[in-house]
Amino acid sequence: MISIVLLILGFLFLIKSAGFLVDGASSLAKRLKISELVIGLTVVAFGTSSPELVVNIFAAIQGNTDIAIGNILGSNTFNNLFILGISAVVFPLTVTNNTVWKEIPLNFLAAILVFILGNDQLIDKNNFPLLSRGDGLIFLSFFIVFMCYILGTLKRNDIVSEGIVTKQFGLAKSLFWIIIGLIGLFIGGKLVIDGAIFVVHKLGVSEKLIGLTIVAMGTSLPELATSVVAASKKNANIAVGNIVGSNIFNIFFILGLSSIINPLPFSANINIDAGITILASFILFISMFTGKKYLIDRWEGIFYILFYVVYVIFLINRG
Numbered sequence: 001m002i003s004i005v006l007l008i009l010g011f012l013f014l015i016k017s018a019g020f021l022v023d024g025a026s027s028l029a030k031r032l033k034i035s036e037l038v039i040g041l042t043v044v045a046f047g048t049s050s051p052e053l054v055v056n057i058f059a060a061i062q063g064n065t066d067i068a069i070g071n072i073l074g075s076n077t078f079n080n081l082f083i084l085g086i087s088a089v090v091f092p093l094t095v096t097n098n099t100v101w102k103e104i105p106l107n108f109l110a111a112i113l114v115f116i117l118g119n120d121q122l123i124d125k126n127n128f129p130l131l132s133r134g135d136g137l138i139f140l141s142f143f144i145v146f147m148c149y150i151l152g153t154l155k156r157n158d159i160v161s162e163g164i165v166t167k168q169f170g171l172a173k174s175l176f177w178i179i180i181g182l183i184g185l186f187i188g189g190k191l192v193i194d195g196a197i198f199v200v201h202k203l204g205v206s207e208k209l210i211g212l213t214i215v216a217m218g219t220s221l222p223e224l225a226t227s228v229v230a231a232s233k234k235n236a237n238i239a240v241g242n243i244v245g246s247n248i249f250n251i252f253f254i255l256g257l258s259s260i261i262n263p264l265p266f267s268a269n270i271n272i273d274a275g276i277t278i279l280a281s282f283i284l285f286i287s288m289f290t291g292k293k294y295l296i297d298r299w300e301g302i303f304y305i306l307f308y309v310v311y312v313i314f315l316i317n318r319g
Contacts, residue, residue, distance in 0.1 A: 006195030010188045010221070017184025018225035021047065022238055024177030027169040038153055044238055045245025047182040048222035051189035053254050055219055059211075060261040069131070069264050070211025072255045073273045075220045076111065076247045080280040081308035083224045087231035087239045088301025094236050095294045098153070103244045104288070106146065108281040110251040113139070115274040118266035129266040131259040139256025146248055185222035193218035212273060212315055220246075240296075247281075269318070276311055283307070 025044050052075055059068040087093060095104075117135040120128065169177065196214045223246050230239040258264060266274075287300050 002195075002198075004195065006191045006198075010190070010192030010195065013184050013188025013191065014221050014225040015229070017181045017188060018222070018229045019181075020177045021181025021185065021226055022230050022233065022235065024169070024174045024179075024181055025238060026235060028171070028174040028178065030168060031171055031174060038150060038241070042150055042245065043178060044226060044242045046249055047178070048185060048226050048242060049246045049249045049254065050182065050186050051193070051219035051222060052250055053257075054186075054190075055193070055215060056254050056258045057261065060258040060264070063262060065262065065264045066206075066208040066267075066270075067211035067215060068258045068262075069255070069266070069270055070208055070273070071215045071219060072250045072258075073114070073270070073277045074212035074216025075223075076250055077273075077277045077280045077311065078216055078220045078308065079223055079243045079247055080107075080277075080284050081304040081311070083220065083227050084240070084243055084284065084296060085301040085304030085308065086224070087227045087243075088296040088304070089298050090228055090231040091234055091236070092298055092301075093231065093240055093296040095240055095288060095296065096237070097294065099240060099244065100285075100288045100294055102149070103241075103248070104281075104285050107244050107247045108278070108285055110142070110248055111274070111278040111281045113142070114251055114255065115271065115278060118264075118274065119271065131255070131264040131266065133260050133263060136256045136259035139252045139259070143249075143252035143256060146252060185225070188225075189219060189222050192221055208267075208269065209315060209318075213312065280307075 021044060028043070029038070052071060055071055056068045059065070059071065084093070114131075117138065118129060118131050120130070120132075193215060196218050197210065223242055227239040227242050230236075230242065255264075283304070287296060288294055291297050291300065
């Protein structure tokens with residue numbers, strides 16, 4: 001009974017807080033005359049990824065490496081397929097040229113790097129397959145490059161969003177709603193995770209399955225709430241930027257930091273899941289050129305969702 005109450009309270013926090021965050025971030029973008037996409041890739045993306053960060057730090061410290069890796073791979077797959085799928089069904093998402101040729105390919109590269117760096121034995125058979133502290137430093141180096149790229153876009157004069165109707169607040173009020181939104185998202189995500197994990201543990205499910213499904217979905221609920229609310233407000237820049245930015249942040253910063261805290265062993269099953277994450281990222285890129293160019297249409301969103309459902313069924317059958 002307590003777990004059900006936690007889940008309901010968590011969802012209420014997530015939905016309401018997502019509205020505060022999107023409104024505050026959109027208003028801030030307008031006031032600072034910068035692209036809402038940049039706000040989505042930074043403030044919103046990093047904020048909504050905070051549950052993944054907290055879970056992974058504790059998982060790495062406590063040696064729950066399957067949860068640490070599963071959480072990130074599962075979250076990114078959930079983000080790419082289910083969240084963007086639902087968002088596109090709510091409102092078709094028009095993607096900017098910059099995102100198509102820079103942010104989405106970087107999202108794809110991040111997924112490939114996880115597979116390559118986690119499979120040291122492919123290069124040297126004497127090595128044990130794991131994400132080492134050195135690999136973590138490589139991830140963090142890519143994260144620094146990504147942040148430099150974002151800062152570089154702030155200096156451009158051609159990135160101001162046009163034609164998007166957003167609420168207008170003063171600077172202080174915009175920041176206030178962003179902070180309230182982030183706090184609410186974190187609390188909501190924590191409540192949902194606690195309730196869900198309690199239920200799943202009662203069923204005797206493996207730690208790896210928990211990481212790839214319940215924990216990954218739970219920590220991605222802020223992204224889900226934020227992107228769906230943004231899509232319902234016809235704000236594709238934040239809906240897409242939030243997901244792509246979160247994925248990049250998840251791998252380069254969170255997984256990098258986690259593997260520095262405690263090296264993360266890579267099992268054969270994890271390789272399959274890493275491959276699915278790569279495939280999901282590739283599908284996102286390819287869909288930019290199917291149907292209407294640079295648009296994730298409703299039928300593509302439905303395909304994303306069905307693909308994810310099939311993957312979850314596979315995970316459950318694998319146990």
